[in-house]
Amino acid sequence: MVTMVDRVRLLDEETRDQRIWRILCAVADPEIPVLSIVDLGIVRHVRWLADDKPEIGLTPTYSGCPATDVIRDSVRHALSASGYPQAHLVEVLSPPWSSTWISEAGRAKLKEYGIAPPNCATEAADKPVCPHCEGSANEAVELISEFGSTPCKALYRCLVCLEPFDYFKPF
Amino acid sequence: MSRASVVPVSVEFGQSERFRYILRLADTSLILGQRLGEWVGHAPALEEDLGVANISLDLIGQARMLLSYAGEIEAAGRDEDQLAYLRDQNDFCNLALVEQPNGDFGCTIVRQVLIDAWQLELLSWFDASTDRRLREIAAKAVKETRYHLRYSSGWLVRLGDGTEESHTRVQASLNDLWKFTTELFTPDEIDTLAENAGVAPNLNELRGSWLHRIDEILNEATLTRPDDVPYVWFGKCGEHTEHLGHILSDMQYLQRTYPGVTW
Known part of the structure; x- marks a missing residue:
């Protein structure tokens, strides 16, 4: 049974997810600045850790893409500036990024x-x-x-x- | 053919064997990436400067993922940078082929075709490996390698089937480098243990599909496959040609001179 408290919690979770995605949508790819990292399909997941820390899964495009480190820094900076200094970033290798994303x-x-x-x-x-x-x-x-x-x-x-x-x- | 390895002979594919096996793959990508980097600013045309630099970047990216993994297996606190910058020549276990000098552009292309085709076969096989992390790294790298081979084989066909001068030069490079390809398919204890553990392929079978691919390219390039040479270099066991030390002195200079320096 879904109680009222659960409903509020669900609603709350939805909005905090949306908030993170909105922040990530504003992070530009450093080499193709018209694209956000969300457009590029390299944000694999947004999850919440036990202590209300957001965890962001990022996947590299090419193994040696020099933008990868810059992107991590930009994500950390954007989240920190929006009140998530404790955000946790993880690298997701599998499945490998595809341009169809x-x-x-x-x-x-x-x-x-x-x-x-x-x-x-x-x-x-x-x-x-x-x-x-x-x-x-x-x-x-x-x-x-x-x-x-x-x-x-x-x-x-x-x-x-x-x-x-x-x-x-x-x- | 088998060979005494620098690690103690073991019957199991344990932690130290896995570390060694992953390190070989990492070192091969790293040293080849470093070699290709020498072309930056010196390639015959801007497009080729970009081409070799991009392939170099992919290889170094692959090496970073593999070195990090090797460091985690070793569990001795060494990260990718320490493994790349603070090991001595005899601790490197790259294939001897990749440390050979660039020579002219044609020579670099010959070496690249030989190694790209090997990497493509190997990385494709890793899709069935029992090592999950290796599977994940390979799934990413195999797409890049397919593109590398498209570039390198395209150039080999153009040069081999080009002018008399270009044909003569790439054939001479092929004759010179062929002797280093035996190592790619000659297992030592680590390779055999890795195969038995389902981590790595049978190298004899891998050679079959590699040769098939190479013969197709050489045929189109109007080049002749040289005869095999009985002597085997064992770069993967730490026995290197004179060239590796020179690469390392360049690659490791900064960290050796200013330990721990960062940009």
């Missing part, structure tokens, strides 16, 4: 920013669509470099508008 909102933000979002249809069909002139068919782009300015991006050129652009690799 980027939210729809995140994909739209990437495109707007000039980065082609990952083509998630299949791993083989990984040719991007030009984020500048959009209309270009898949064949009308060429690879400049398999590696770009960050571990998660490759560099392409559009053969229609001739502009180079970053492609967020399907991973």
Whole structure:
């Protein structure tokens, strides 16, 4: 039976979860600042420890992504500034992060920013669509470099508008 | 073929054997990552500078996860930094192949193809390992390694099937480096114990799928697979070529000179 006290507790828990997620939604990825870490899909869970400490599970995108440490610091700082200095951060390795975890909102933000979002249809069909002139068919782009300015991006050129652009690799 | 190892012979895959096995994987990634880092600012084109630097980053990231795990198994209070920066040459147990000098860009690519294909087979196998932590690290790393091989094999095909000059040079590098590949598939006690414990694959079986993959790439690159050499280097047992010491003197300099220094 759910008592009134339980109801209040449930309500209370929901709002404190939402509050943490709201704080995390404002933490930007240091290398692609239009994306929040929630858009990127690297926040794996928010839990509560026995002494009302929030525990945040974060997963790295690439094993060696230098942004990982910066992100941890940003999360700690944001939570601390919002009244959770005791927040506990844990690294979650499994299941490994996938670019399919980027939210729809995140994909739209990437495109707007000039980065082609990952083509998630299949791993083989990984040719991007030009984020500048959009209309270009898949064949009308060429690879400049398999590696770009960050571990998660490759560099392409559009053969229609001739502009180079970053492609967020399907991973 | 078997070989006396630097750790006491044991019949069980215990704590010290597991530590040693994970450390080998970690050291191999770390030393190769350090080697590739030498290209930064020196690669033939900006795109390749980015390429090798990114592969180097992935490898060092993998090494950090493995070294941390090794440190936890050892339970002697050593963390990833202490294991990377404060061990001497003979305590490193990377494969001898990865400590070989970069040479020209083609030579670096040959070494990378050989090791990427090995890593891809090994990391894929770890999906069935009895070691949960290793499974988790490998599940992440295998996706990166697949992309590394796509890059390195793409270059090997271009260079092998390129000009007479590029073909001659990568074939010479392949002939030179091939002798170090025997170690990848020659088990010592630790490998055998790891296999028996379900942690690691049978290296002979792994060699079959590796060779298949390598032959396909070499064929497309119009290169000839060299003959095997009977002598086996045992970098994984701490027996290194002259090159490792030079890498360590560079990599460890800061921590050795200013112990505990941080940025």
